[in-house]
Amino acid sequence: MKKIMLTGDRPTGKLHVGHYVGSLRRRVELQNTGDFDDIFIMIADAQALTDNADNPEKVRQNIIEVALDYLACGLDPEKSTLFIQSQVPQLCELSFYYMNLVTVSRLQRNPTVKAEIQMRNFEASIPVGFFTYPISQAADITAFKATTVPVGEDQMPMLEQTKEIVHKFNSVYGETLVDPKILLPENEACMRLPGIDGKAKMSKSLGNCIYLSEEPEDIKKKVFSMFTDPTHIRIEDPGKLEGNTVFTYLDAFCRPEYFPEFLPEYKDLDELKAHYKRGGLGDMKVKRFLNNVLQAELEPIRNRRKEFQKDIPAVYEILKKGSEKAEAVAAQTLKEVKAAMKINYFDDEELIREQAEQFTKKI
Numbered sequence: 125m126k127k128i129m130l131t132g133d134r135p136t137g138k139l140h141v142g143h144y145v146g147s148l149r150r151r152v153e154l155q156n157t158g159d160f161d162d163i164f165i166m167i168a169d170a171q172a173l174t175d176n177a178d179n180p181e182k183v184r185q186n187i188i189e190v191a192l193d194y195l196a197c198g199l200d201p202e203k204s205t206l207f208i209q210s211q212v213p214q215l216c217e218l219s220f221y222y223m224n225l226v227t228v229s230r231l232q233r234n235p236t237v238k239a240e241i242q243m244r245n246f247e248a249s250i251p252v253g254f255f256t257y258p259i260s261q262a263a264d265i266t267a268f269k270a271t272t273v274p275v276g277e278d279q280m281p282m283l284e285q286t287k288e289i290v291h292k293f294n295s296v297y298g299e300t301l302v303d304p305k306i307l308l309p310e311n312e313a314c315m316r317l318p319g320i321d322g323k324a325k326m327s328k329s330l331g332n333c334i335y336l337s338e339e340p341e342d343i344k345k346k347v348f349s350m351f352t353d354p355t356h357i358r359i360e361d362p363g364k365l366e367g368n369t370v371f372t373y374l375d376a377f378c379r380p381e382y383f384p385e386f387l388p389e390y391k392d393l394d395e396l397k398a399h400y401k402r403g404g405l406g407d408m409k410v411k412r413f414l415n416n417v418l419q420a421e422l423e424p425i426r427n428r429r430k431e432f433q434k435d436i437p438a439v440y441e442i443l444k445k446g447s448e449k450a451e452a453v454a455a456q457t458l459k460e461v462k463a464a465m466k467i468n469y470f471d472d473e474e475l476i477r478e479q480a481e482q483f484t485k486k487i
Contacts, residue, residue, distance in 0.1 A: 126160060130270035132166030132209070135186035136176065140333035141418070142317040142326035145376045147277035148308060152198040154274065155441070163204040164450060165194060170210045171260055174253035175244060191439050193336050196429035201442045209264065211212040211447035214454035218263035218461060219256070223319050225292045226259055226285070234258055243329070262286040267300045267454040270302040274307040278325065279317050317376055322351030322369045334337045334418070340374070343422065347415040352407045359406040363396055370410050377417050386416040405441045 131147055133139060139148065139175045155163055167190050172183045187208060194206060209215060231237060237258060241250055253260075258281075265273055265286050273283055283306045290301045307454045316325065319332025326333050334346050350370050356363040378393050390396045396413075432439060462468040469475065 125271065126161040126269070127272065128162045128164070128270050128302075129154060129160050129272045129274065130164040130166065130265055130268050130304075131274050132168045132264070133190055134168045134172040135190045136172050136181055136185055137328040138178055138189045138335045138337055140326055140328065140335045141373075141422075142333065143193075143274075144197065144336055145317055146199050147274050148194075150274050150307070150309060151204075153200075154272075155200065155203050160272070162268070162453075163209055164270070164453075165199055165206050166202050166209050166264060166450075167191065167207070168209045168264070170215070171257050174257055174260075176476055177251065177253075187443070188436060188439060189441055191437075192429050192432050193425075195432045195439065195442075195478075196336065196425045198428075201446065205446045205449050207446040208443055209452040212267070212451045212454050214451065214458040215260070215263045215267055218267055218454075218457060221461065221465065222259050222293070223256065224257075224287050225289055225296075230285070230288075231255060231258060234281050234285060236278060239278075243327075257280040258282050258285040259289070262289040263305050263433075266290060268450070269302040269457060269459045270304045272306050277308060279309070280306060283466045293461075293464075297461075300460055300464040318351075318369050318372060320346050320350045320369060322367065333454055336422060337429050338422065340419055340423075343418055344415050347411055348410060350414075351449060352410075356407060358481075360403045363400040363405065365401065370407070370414050371397065371400070373414055374410075374417065377414075377421055379417075382413075382417050382420065385420075387413045392469050411431060460470075 128136060129151075131151060133143060133370050140215075146372045151165065154160065167187055172186075173180065173250060191206065195201075199206065237255065241254075246254070261282050262285065265283075266289075273286075283304065283326055284326050287303060290303050307345075319326040319330060320334060321330075323332060324329065334343060338346075347370075350373075351368075352370050353364040353368050355361070374393060374396075380392060383390055383392060387396070390399070396410070400410065459468070459471075463471070465473075
């Protein structure tokens, strides 16, 4: 069986460091291993419209923002197929067929859907498209026969629902769809990077993000405003690491080589943490170190992005070619799905012949 990876992002704004450590950095690493036969990276504009239907311009304008972030982070169109979801109409048709395999009560129990509905204050006024986006996500994954789906921890319930749909379809119609595997970040801190305010989720809508394309002064300002340990009032006070956003970010971004460069009095992160816990280490010193780490990580991304910005038509050409390839692959899967469901009437020569013989005998 081919090894195929699929993942993507909603174009509702520029991508932030939560996207980067949660999935994007890993995508680039996996792309460069050469272990995959195909890699599909999707800009999920149709999914973004499920809760932005009254503001399509927001989605439209952010297609290019996400594409630029992808390219800046190292996704290579020669190795990965970058495409736009809405330009692959077969995904909508697959979603429609899969809807018959999922109950309303099962969708209501999906923890990710419940959390997103609460965050958006939809309550009883839930758009049907938004409510059913786990089904749409299953169509995205199965259309390309993805064997591996790298995601953040918050997307695990969505992938579990995809697996349920695959198992249900195959049990009813025969082995047709590929059962995908979830690939979580190896670093626990990367699974769900908190916002700079210490809230559980970094979110564009909550305004608590550090974007990949942020300028140095903006990064510094946000790092210096980060939530730490509210009980660590004086430098000599012992500090807590649990729930301390600054140390969570260091867990996600810090590399051994940053210590001799930016904080040579400590040999590694464990030593820094130990000093903070016993007291005698101020929050500002740790924040200054984190700022240096983030600047070092994000500067090359920001610079590459500025280079790609110089030729926007070329970026759209990459997306167009990728979408054409994605449509061809999805069309083949849809053909197999319709054959399994026995709704491929015009392709089923045996059906036509049998019915012709059947009705000929009645004449």
